[in-house]
Amino acid sequence: MTDYHHPVLEQEVADFLVRDPDAAYLDVTLGGGGHTAAILDRLGPHGSITALDRDPEAIAQGRARFAGDARVRIHQSPFSHLGDFCAPESLAGALFDLGVSSHQLDERSRGFSFESGAPLDMRMGPDAESSALDWLKSASEEELARAFGSNSDLDRPWALAKRVKLLLGEDPAPTSDLLRRAVDGIYRPRDGERAGLLARVFQAIRMEVNRERDEIKTGLAAAVGALAKGGRVAVLSYHSVEDRAVKETFAGFEKECVCPPRLPVCVCGGNHRRLRKVLRKPQEASAEEIARNPRARSAKLRVMEKV
Numbered sequence: 001m002t003d004y005h006h007p008v009l010e011q012e013v014a015d016f017l018v019r020d021p022d023a024a025y026l027d028v029t030l031g032g033g034g035h036t037a038a039i040l041d042r043l044g045p046h047g048s049i050t051a052l053d054r055d056p057e058a059i060a061q062g063r064a065r066f067a068g069d070a071r072v073r074i075h076q077s078p079f080s081h082l083g084d085f086c087a088p089e090s091l092a093g094a095l096f097d098l099g100v101s102s103h104q105l106d107e108r109s110r111g112f113s114f115e116s117g118a119p120l121d122m123r124m125g126p127d128a129e130s131s132a133l134d135w136l137k138s139a140s141e142e143e144l145a146r147a148f149g150s151n152s153d154l155d156r157p158w159a160l161a162k163r164v165k166l167l168l169g170e171d172p173a174p175t176s177d178l179l180r181r182a183v184d185g186i187y188r189p190r191d192g193e194r195a196g197l198l199a200r201v202f203q204a205i206r207m208e209v210n211r212e213r214d215e216i217k218t219g220l221a222a223a224v225g226a227l228a229k230g231g232r233v234a235v236l237s238y239h240s241v242e243d244r245a246v247k248e249t250f251a252g253f254e255k256e257c258v259c260p261p262r263l264p265v266c267v268c269g270g271n272h273r274r275l276r277k278v279l280r281k282p283q284e285a286s287a288e289e290i291a292r293n294p295r296a297r298s299a300k301l302r303v304m305e306k307v
C-alpha cells in the first residue's frame with residue numbers, strides 16, 4: 001500500500017485473476033501499482049504482467065516501484081489501445097480499475113479537486129485533447145446538458161448547463177469556484193449537500209474530457225480479443241454510470257445470437273458468446289475495508305471469463 005493510491009479489493013482481484021502463475025497478465029490502470037504488485041506476488045519466474053496508464057505520473061512511479069523486475073512491462077497509453085501491447089488470445093487475465101487515483105484527486109494542479117480556486121483541468125493524461133475549461137468553453141449548452149444528465153444523472157441538467165455558460169461569459173479567469181457558484185445557483189444546496197452535487201458535476205465533466213465511456217467500451221472489447229480461452233477480465237467501477245457501461249458491454253459479449261431483433265429467425269449461427277459470468281452479482285468491499293479505505297465504499301467488482 002502506498003500513499004499514491006490504496007488499492008480496492010486488492011487480494012480478491014488477484015485471487016480471481018491469477019490461476020496460472022506462469023502466464024501473461026495485463027493491468028490497464030497501473031495507478032500506484034497496488035494491484036500490479038498483488039498480481040506479481042502470485043506469479044512465478046515465467047509469469048509476466050504488462051501495465052498501462054495514460055498518466056505519465058503513474059508511469060514514472062510504476063517504473064521506479066517495479067524497477068529490476070523483468071516480469072513487469074510498463075507503457076504509457078490509454079487502455080483503448082491495449083491491443084498495441086498484447087497479441088490476440090495471449091492473456092490469462094486483465095484488470096480494469098476505473099476512474100481516477102487518489103494521487104490525481106489530491107494533486108490540486110491536476111484540476112480534479114473542487115477546493116476553492118483550483119484550476120479546471122481534469123486531464124488524466126496527454127492523450128486527452130482539451131482541459132475541462134477548454135471543453136466547457138467550446139461545448140454547446142446542449143452538449144453540457146447531455147453530459148450532466150447522462151454522465152452523472154443530475155437533475156435539471158439544462159438549467160445547470162445554461163448557468164455554467166452564463167458564468168463563463170462573466171468570469172475572465174474561471175476556477176473550480178465557477179462550478180460551485182453554478183451548483184449553488186441551480187440547486188440551492190443545504191450544508192452537507194453541496195459536496196455530493198459538486199462531485200457529480202466534476203464527474204460529468206471529467207468523463208467528457210477523458211472520453212471515459214468510449215474508453216470503457218473500446219478497452220473492454222480489446223481485452224476480450226486479447227484474452228486466451230479461459231482467461232478472465234476483472235473490472236472495478238465506482239459509480240453507476242461507469243458500472244452501467246461495463247455491464248452493457250459485457251452483456252453484448254454474453255449473447256449467443258447477434259441478429260437484429262427485427263429478424264424472425266436467427267441467421268447468425270447463434271454461437272457468438274465470448275464471455276460468461278464468474279461472479280453472478282458484482283462483489284463489494286467488506287465493512288472493514290471500507291473503514292480502512294472510504295474509496296472502497298462504492299466499488300463494484302465484476303469478473304468474466306472467456307469461453
Ligand SMILES: C[S@@+](CC[C@H](N)C(=O)[O-])C[C@H]1O[C@@H](n2cnc3c(N)ncnc32)[C@H](O)[C@@H]1O
Binds near residue numbers: 008055080098124
Ligand atoms: C483507480 S486508479 C488505479 C489504481 C491502481 N489499481 C492501484 O492499485 O494503485 C485508475 C488509474 O487508471 C488510469 N486510467 C483511467 N482511465 C484510463 C484509460 N482510459 N487508459 C489508461 N489509463 C487510465 C488513471 O490515470 C489512474 O492512474
